[in-house]
Amino acid sequence: MSPPLLLLPSASAAVAARSILHSPPPELRYLASPCRVSFPLRPRRTRVSCAADPNGMASPGSGSGGDATANPANGSLPKNRRDILLEYVKNVQPEFMELFIKRAPSQVVEAMRQTVTNMIGTLPPQFFAVTVTTVAENLAQLMYSVLMTGYMFRNAQYRLELQQSLEQVALPEPKEEKDSPDYAPGTQKKVTGEVIRWNKATGPEKIDAVKYIELLEAEIDELSRQVARKSSQGSNELLEYLKTLEPQNLKELTSTAGEDVVFAMNAFIKRLLAVSDPAQMKTTVSETSANQLANLLFWLMIVGYSMRNIEVRFDMERVLGANQNPKLGELPPGEDI
Numbered sequence: 001m002s003p004p005l006l007l008l009p010s011a012s013a014a015v016a017a018r019s020i021l022h023s024p025p026p027e028l029r030y031l032a033s034p035c036r037v038s039f040p041l042r043p044r045r046t047r048v049s050c051a052a053d054p055n056g057m058a059s060p061g062s063g064s065g066g067d068a069t070a071n072p073a074n075g076s077l078p079k080n081r082r083d084i085l086l087e088y089v090k091n092v093q094p095e096f097m098e099l100f101i102k103r104a105p106s107q108v109v110e111a112m113r114q115t116v117t118n119m120i121g122t123l124p125p126q127f128f129a130v131t132v133t134t135v136a137e138n139l140a141q142l143m144y145s146v147l148m149t150g151y152m153f154r155n156a157q158y159r160l161e162l163q164q165s166l167e168q169v170a171l172p173e174p175k176e177e178k179d180s181p182d183y184a185p186g187t188q189k190k191v192t193g194e195v196i197r198w199n200k201a202t203g204p205e206k207i208d209a210v211k212y213i214e215l216l217e218a219e220i221d222e223l224s225r226q227v228a229r230k231s232s233q234g235s236n237e238l239l240e241y242l243k244t245l246e247p248q249n250l251k252e253l254t255s256t257a258g259e260d261v262v263f264a265m266n267a268f269i270k271r272l273l274a275v276s277d278p279a280q281m282k283t284t285v286s287e288t289s290a291n292q293l294a295n296l297l298f299w300l301m302i303v304g305y306s307m308r309n310i311e312v313r314f315d316m317e318r319v320l321g322a323n324q325n326p327k328l329g330e331l332p333p334g335e336d337i
Contacts, residue, residue, distance in 0.1 A: 081314050085264035088310060089271065092303055094295075100302045108157060111238045112301045115149065120294045130290035137281040140269050146297045147265045148254050150304025153238065155253040158312075160241045167225070261307055268303065 079087070101109050123130060134142075195212040199205050242250065270276050275284055288296075 080260075081258075081311065082260040082263060084310060084314060085260055085307060086267055088307065089264050089268035089303065092268075092306075094299050096306075097299055097302055100306075104305075105157070107236050107238045108153060108305070111153060111236050112150070112298060112305075114236065114239065116294050116297045116301070119297065120290050123290070125289070125291040131287060132290055132293050133285060133287045135282060136273055136275055136284040136286055137278075139286050140273055140281065142297075143269050143272070143300055144265060146300040147268070147304035147307070148257065150301035150306075151257055151261070151308045152250075152253040152304075153301070154305045154308035154312075155256065156238060156242055159253075160238060163241075167222075257308075258311075261311060264307060265304070 121130065191209045191213065193209045194206045195209050196204050196206055197212075245253075273281075275281060
């Protein structure tokens with residue numbers, strides 16, 4: 001049985017994803033701390049609260065919560081992927097934003113801020129009161145797209161880290177003579193002899209002097225590349241990496257989202273909107289300030305990022321250690337970034 005609030009497929013994240021391809025605006029300063037986001041109640045209007053009661057979401061076995069497999073009453077069996085994701089979206093609170101900002105890679109946090117800023121705008125909230133009004137159906141689809149964008153950021157970070165690690169182990173390209181005009185290339189290769197290094201486990205070990213020099217050169221080249229990356233003015237490695245991807249490659253970053261992830265995302269949106277009837281969603285109006293909406297979108301992006309993190313950890317621990325310890329699948333949702 002499908003969840004009652006079934007939104008767009010993975011490709012719908014393209015709307016939010018396209019916003020990262022524009023030039024990044026100034027930092028979104030008002031996203032630095034957790035918030036409470038609410039949409040005022042009006043006749044035929046809905047209310048969204050970031051601090052919604054975690055017990056307010058329907059349980060997986062109920063008529064409105066989907067058909068996820070419930071945990072055994074005695075708790076003797078490990079939870080499945082859907083159980084863990086549903087537990088996370090049921091209990092995650094806006095306060096997690098503060099922990100995420102402290103512990104997540106700075107380029108990820110900044111990429112999220114810049115993306116939300118591109119979506120909302122850059123008018124300072126202390127001078128301009130911007131109100132956003134839409135029907136619940138449109139808000140739900142925006143929320144889904146932003147969740148999937150956070151999911152995409154985590155996948156992109158995995159690929160970027162892998163690419164950088166491969167660059168580190170690869171041998172540096174030979175330098176041309178014009179790169180070092182003050183010194184003749186290759187003269188150090190005439191060095192003879194050995195260098196003795198102390199290995200903490202095995203003691204002294206000998207290494208050919210030429211090979212040792214090559215190792216030092218490779219280390220210097222890698223440090224130079226890191227300095228060049230950090231010194232690039234205002235650039236964000238994650239956003240720059242995403243800009244280099246072809247549309248098909250960009251789509252692949254969200255195509256890994258399985259049924260369990262989509263189900264959990266819809267359950268989270270239902271928890272926030274507190275309305276799932278298709279007819280009501282087309283007519284129920286939501287209204288909020290741009291500042292509150294920006295904080296809500298930032299939180300959604302963090303939740304989507306963390307859902308991919310939980311998904312990967314679950315699969316890895318199942319593959320590597322489930323046979324030895326069945327409890328490994330019961331991950332503490334959102335504890336590790």
